[in-house]
Amino acid sequence: MKTKFSSYRPVFFLSFILSLAFICSTARLIEAQPSPADTVRFLEQATFGPSQSLIAHVQQVGIEAYLDEQLRAPMTDYPDLEFWPQTRPASCTGDCQRDNYTYYQLQRHFFTNALYGQDQLRQRVAFALGQILVTSQVDVPLPSWMRGYQQLLYSSAFGNFRQLLYDVTLNPTMGRFLDMLNNRCQRRTPPDVNVCRNGLTAQPNENYAREILQLFSIGTFLLNQDGSRKLDGNGNPIPTYDQKIVEEFARVFTGWILAPALPGPSSVGGTVPNYRDPMRVRVSGGFEDYHDKGPKTLLNGFELPGGQSQTQELNVAIDNIAFNPNVAPFISKQLIQHLVTSNPSPAYVTRIASVFASNSNSPTQLYDVVRAILLDTEARGDFIDPATQPNYGKLREPVQSITNLLRAFEATSDGVLNSLNVGGSVFGSADMSQDVFNAPSVFSFYPPTARVPGENALGPQFGIFSSLTSLRRANFANRVIFLTIPAAPPNRPIGTSIDLAPWDPLANNPEQLIEALNQLLLHGAMSAEMRQSILTAVTSIPASNLRSRVRTAIYLIATSSQYQVQR
């Protein structure tokens, strides 16, 4: 069972922060030492939330050294789930059914990793990548089939993008989700002919071909390196590909099947489908008989001559996609939006796309990109001036909204946070429209084009921020701040709770309490009006009820739009 961090006393924490603030503001003695406010901002962007202990650590070592540490930090794993038959044996009930036929363990470990894992940056990037290169429980019913894909995202989060795209393409979970698995050339007789006969009955499956282009790599329009669309002479955007190109890639992606079956669990025996190893080439009678070996025209008019092996063709096709100039701005901008701000400046996108492109052969390309995103001048600083950058920031997505609050107060949790129904109220991440590993489709949880309600600004996460989910966020905060998520064995073994006792002494002085929370939750950005409002509520509570003061202050900050927007 996971346990709490070593407990940092908030009183100590406050004096620590304030003294550092004093040092930093009077004389920037140590260049490498980030300001307290910027440290908290950085951890909002780079992790699943600033904890008091991690803030102190980064204050000590500096942001760049922390990024170095994160590159080397041992990777957290998902539980090693046994592979079970697709159809549940009647003997598998109770915990067996829960663990092998629902996503319970995967989702739970996602949250315990996020709450307690030391490889925070890797996890955060993997979570972002998982919302770009999407697979979902929708078509992947067994958790053991999903586990390998999520491990791949963990292990590739700091890796090379071209390699990631190749590995994702041959991953059996993706193969199943987007139908490259068993996609085949139709009616080839005899099997060694170079091209498929025109299939009057059926054609290669276009699913993976379309989505790898549209969502995983280049997008639908030609982009400038600053992320804006290129325009033709009439001022119209220029498509990156057409239906014909999709059909050509659909033919490239033929001929892949599951690796040889694995032995089933000992209690069941037999064999089970192999969702552990990459898909393999189907060979029959000495021929790659499912593969369409005809010539094909790929992006930018690149000609595949035909007659090559299935694996050769795949490698050339992945190169054709991964090294397309659109990839750098398309992926870079989305990573910025996931980590830092929904409306990055064109110059910011250009700087990151340049890092992406110039490191396209680096084994740590994505780490280099993420590091550049987080160290960029547009990401760093104590305070973002609304007068000059009103559209800055991003709405915390539901997972962040949950983990950030819990990490800030060093919560004790079993990680059962995806789906919660307590006291007649529902407020898990799934209930806030972010059902971990179970996005509604390959288009993930929210569209990158979603706007801030009533505003002319992008806010992708607002796609799942509604009257309903907004109140569920508040109800989650209410539950953990004023009550607890109680243990309810076996599926909620210890529940989730935060210990606010260390904060009680501060509540004797409401101004001090609010300032400490301002540093921890809002990196010191609380406005005078907001401070006054919270103070009014807190001082309405007699000092004889310190805990109630603490709870009221935390609740008002945690449910505020000022906090829900990471800025």
Place this chain on the structure above:
Amino acid sequence: MATTRREFLCQSLGAFGAAMLAFERFGLLNALAQSADYKALVCIFLNGGNDSGNMVIPYDDYSTYEAARNPSGLAIPQSSLLRTGVVPRIGAEFGFHPSLTGLHNLWGQGKVAVVCNVGPLVEPTNRDAYRNRIVRVPVNLFSHSDQINQWQTSVSDGASPSGWGGRTADKIGDFNTTVFPPITSLAGTPIFTIGNIERPLAIAAAPTRLDAALRIDGFPNPPDNDPRYVEMQRLLLVDQDKTLVRGAGRVTGEALAMERALRSTGDPAVPPFPLTPRTNLGNQLEQIAKVISVRNELGMNRQIFFCSLGGFDTHSAQVVGGTPATGTHAGLLSQVSNAMKAFYDATVQLGVASQVTTFTLSDFSRTWVPNGNLGTDHAWGSHQFVMGGSVLGGEFYGVPGSNGTVFPTLAANGPDDTDEGGNARGRWIPTVAIDQYGATLASWVGVSNADLAAVFPNIGRFGQSNLGFVS
């Protein structure tokens, strides 16, 4: 055109307009509306691209269908089809997928119509014009996200910040006597529901009680004297110089106000709901029926509802090999049909069957020629169902195409296909623009002819703005 009261209020109040309007409603809580003048539209979005080629199938000309779809295992057996009788406008008989028993029953009662070959269009388009690129065509054809946007916004040649459900709501809000939002969603806040003025209220589906379909925990009832509640409200109005903070506060402010409006509704029964067993779409439509049942208490004369069901992106395993009338698609259609039928029956019991019109939308239909995985890929024009007491049912509607009827010519590489040659897959070029389909529904619910172009900016490019399927 005239500015409506709501538009005026919202514009003049600026950023806090809607939140202020929300609070205004409490003064009007007891001002009951006159329910005689009630109309509602209910949109059911079939996410993923419903294969309408296997939903409405030629019966007389079954051999054409069978030749295209039987060799790959997708043809629904003729004997299992639910026969339509001779469709008056076509002069031939069709069959519904065997899972559509509820909708077939309502077809027989004249309460269900089919609108044929609808899709996003920039301007009227036929095969020659498409192939010779002499017409503008929708952005990124065959892409889910783009076609969904076009179905929901009616704008196919560029980005739109609002959807046609929301813009319809902008124009009908003045029919209502309170500021309960005219558009309510059971499935998040997709762009269909977003107006230039109005924003959707998203609530929970059944079995959540209606009076808990929005709820804030942890406050006394009423909460007005709790300083924490007071300050929570106040915080929504500070730090308005930050765009995202402003937008989030707007949503939360409306939620807090409407949570209180719904709290007093109780949880009315709307038989024949709940379905046994409960289904995803059934739960959404059940909650919609409950909201309609309290329309007087809420002061509603015009409403739009949005709900959706996913899973229609059937690239593989659309049917079960060897028994094509079963499988994923059959299960989805069964859910749709059963939920819609129950919803219609609920509106009969509520006495509003002729005042509620329900209709389907979907990303696109699917390739006439399947792929090799018992599945189908992305296509374009599709057929949609319209249901209600005011629907002129038992008939097909649309715009006559290549064969002189509203039904497309079912031939890959034929006169309605975008594709050419031996590998052509049959992606029908729509003859009906979404603009026309939507305008027919919007007009019925109360959008005036003068306002139609504000709701459907490109409607003038297409011939009929009313397809005549609802009176």
